[in-house]
Amino acid sequence: MLTDYHLHLRPDDLAARAQEHFTEDNVARYRAVARERGIAELGVSEHVHRFEQSLAVWQHPFWQANAVDDLDAYCGFVRERTDLRLGIEADFVPGGEDRMANLLDERDFDYVLGSVHFLRDRAIDMDDHSVWDRGRSPEEIWRHYFQTLAEAARSGLFDILAHPDLVKVWGSERPRPEGDLRRYYEPAVEAIAEADVAVEVSTAGLRKPVRELYPAEAFLEMCFDAGAPVALSSDAHRPEDVGADYPQALELLERVGVSELCVFERRSRRLEPIGTVVG
Ligand SMILES: [Zn+2]
Ligand SMILES: [Zn+2]
Numbered sequence: 001m002l003t004d005y006h007l008h009l010r011p012d013d014l015a016a017r018a019q020e021h022f023t024e025d026n027v028a029r030y031r032a033v034a035r036e037r038g039i040a041e042l043g044v045s046e047h048v049h050r051f052e053q054s055l056a057v058w059q060h061p062f063w064q065a066n067a068v069d070d071l072d073a074y075c076g077f078v079r080e081r082t083d084l085r086l087g088i089e090a091d092f093v094p095g096g097e098d099r100m101a102n103l104l105d106e107r108d109f110d111y112v113l114g115s116v117h118f119l120r121d122r123a124i125d126m127d128d129h130s131v132w133d134r135g136r137s138p139e140e141i142w143r144h145y146f147q148t149l150a151e152a153a154r155s156g157l158f159d160i161l162a163h164p165d166l167v168k169v170w171g172s173e174r175p176r177p178e179g180d181l182r183r184y185y186e187p188a189v190e191a192i193a194e195a196d197v198a199v200e201v202s203t204a205g206l207r208k209p210v211r212e213l214y215p216a217e218a219f220l221e222m223c224f225d226a227g228a229p230v231a232l233s234s235d236a237h238r239p240e241d242v243g244a245d246y247p248q249a250l251e252l253l254e255r256v257g258v259s260e261l262c263v264f265e266r267r268s269r270r271l272e273p274i275g276t277v278v279g
Contacts, residue, residue, distance in 0.1 A: 006233030029239035037243035043085030092152035111264035114158025150191035163214040171210035193226035204235035
């Protein structure tokens with residue numbers, strides 16, 4: 001069985017309103033592409049920062065600009081009018097763990113994706129508030145990123161760590177450290193194993209400047225050797241990207257030896273064999 005657990009029903013731009021995208025017709029478009037690509041299990045995971053309740057957790061200017069929708073209306077729509085698993089993509093906000101835990105525990109999510117998009121208040125994958133324009137070296141940024149990912153794993157807030165090596169998103173546009181990158185991965189993989197959190201294999205990186213799957217093969221190998229389970233996702237923000245480039249992701253999983261994928265229900269996890277894949 002194939003899954004796509006990292007779906008957004010709307011693009012990231014501020015003009016994309018909930019009422020136009022959280023509709024049964026839009027979900028049917030996502031389902032139709034999933035069916036063509038042989039993906040049975042879908043879950044939606046909107047960004048926490050699109051919801052006004054997130055401002056109780058963090059007051060970053062980017063969140064303040066984005067937090068306009070009601071989280072409970074989203075949860076109600078997904079539960080009552082769709083057959084999608086109910087997820088959310090929540091940032092790891094150091095110092096805000098208790099507040100994020102409250103926000104998450106008050107709702108009956110099937111799973112929570114944990115993302116590190118920011119190092120303190122500087123963004124990894126956006127030009128605004130960028131961490132890259134402060135004169136910090138790639139080594140320093142990569143070290144800080146994977147330390148933060150380790151903290152995210154250990155926080156216990158998340159079921160899946162999304163796009164685990166997002167720090168590479170810019171590819172050659174931002175230099176990456178020289179040599180074997182496993183020295184950066186190590187603390188994160190150790191924390192992932194201890195915390196028993198799943199790691200996401202995401203095809204989204206193929207649509208970014210880096211043009212690679214998340215995570216790098218060496219990172220996934222280390223996770224696999226440490227016993228971490230895998231969740232498979234596209235991070236689609238529009239119907240045509242559901243299950244995008246899955247053949248490439250499945251080749252990676254096969255090379256590394258991953259034969260099962262995580263399935264979630266009300267925050268409990270089980271593993272299902274990938275099995276024979278259509279298309
Ligand atoms: Zn993300
Ligand atoms: Zn996402």
